[in-house]
Amino acid sequence: xxxxxxxxxxxxxxxxxxxxxxxxxxxxxxxxxxxxxxxxxxxxxxxxxxxxxxxxxxxxxxxxxxxxxxxxxxxxxxxxxxxxxxxxxxxxxxxxxxxxxxxxxxxxxxxxxxx
Amino acid sequence: xxxxxxxxxxxxxxxxxxxxxxxxxxxxxxxxxxxxxxxxxxxxxxxxxxxxxxxxxxxxxxxxxxxxxxxxxxxxxxxxxxxxxxxxxxxxxxxxxxxxxxxxxxxxxxxxx
Numbered sequence: 001x002x003x004x005x006x007x008x009x010x011x012x013x014x015x016x017x018x019x020x021x022x023x024x025x026x027x028x029x030x031x032x033x034x035x036x037x038x039x040x041x042x043x044x045x046x047x048x049x050x051x052x053x054x055x056x057x058x059x060x061x062x063x064x065x066x067x068x069x070x071x072x073x074x075x076x077x078x079x080x081x082x083x084x085x086x087x088x089x090x091x092x093x094x095x096x097x098x099x100x101x102x103x104x105x106x107x108x109x110x111x112x113x114x115x
Numbered sequence: 116x117x118x119x120x121x122x123x124x125x126x127x128x129x130x131x132x133x134x135x136x137x138x139x140x141x142x143x144x145x146x147x148x149x150x151x152x153x154x155x156x157x158x159x160x161x162x163x164x165x166x167x168x169x170x171x172x173x174x175x176x177x178x179x180x181x182x183x184x185x186x187x188x189x190x191x192x193x194x195x196x197x198x199x200x201x202x203x204x205x206x207x208x209x210x211x212x213x214x215x216x217x218x219x220x221x222x223x224x225x226x227x228x
Contacts, residue, residue, distance in 0.1 A: 040220065043218040044218075048214055056214065090158055090159075106158035106160070107158060109158055
């Protein structure tokens with residue numbers, strides 16, 4: 001079984017619809033992240049959470065919200081999807097490494113298409 | 116100036132050659148540097164991390180860091196077709212209240228048999 005599981009793997013939706021992407025992990029890590037990846041733009045951080053009560057915006061949080069339901073679960077919502085949110089979305093987890101920078105473990109990704 | 120820059124490639128090398136991947140960064144406060152490998156259609160996976168100036172070797176991979184020049188590189192010796200992937204450079208600034216790990220756009224490497 002995958003350590004970081006994302007659902008769904010693929011999703012096609014229409015403009016204006018509310019979408020939730022879910023992420024669960026069995027690694028026991030406190031830190032969880034949502035990234036999006038666009039061709040030519042690389043990976044960009046949307047939101048991150050260092051524990052259940054800690055939620056922080058990343059560099060591109062507009063149009064997104066998140067919920068950390070438990071240590072193992074971190075969901076990403078698009079309240080009203082728009083076409084430029086079409087992208088590959090990755091959930092990731094990490095454990096701190098003496099403050100020097102931790103290793104990220106990524107889920108398999110969710111390909112979202114907004115028509 | 117972009118925070119983390121990489122040549123997008125594609126970089127094409129013959130099997131058995133040395134592949135050299137380069138990355139420059141703009142934030143002098145950066146302390147931690149990472150190389151992730153991403154196969155087509157897959158998620159990124161960490162292959163190297165480096166924190167101090169100099170070289171760090173792990174098998175066929177060598178990461179090189181020069182903080183004065185704000186430059187980090189990844190060398191892959193005896194390149195294999197299985198090394199064909201996109202390589203992402205990531206740079207992290209330590210300290211402060213904001214988490215900041217910035218990825219480059221990646222370099223596509225193709226190793227030809």
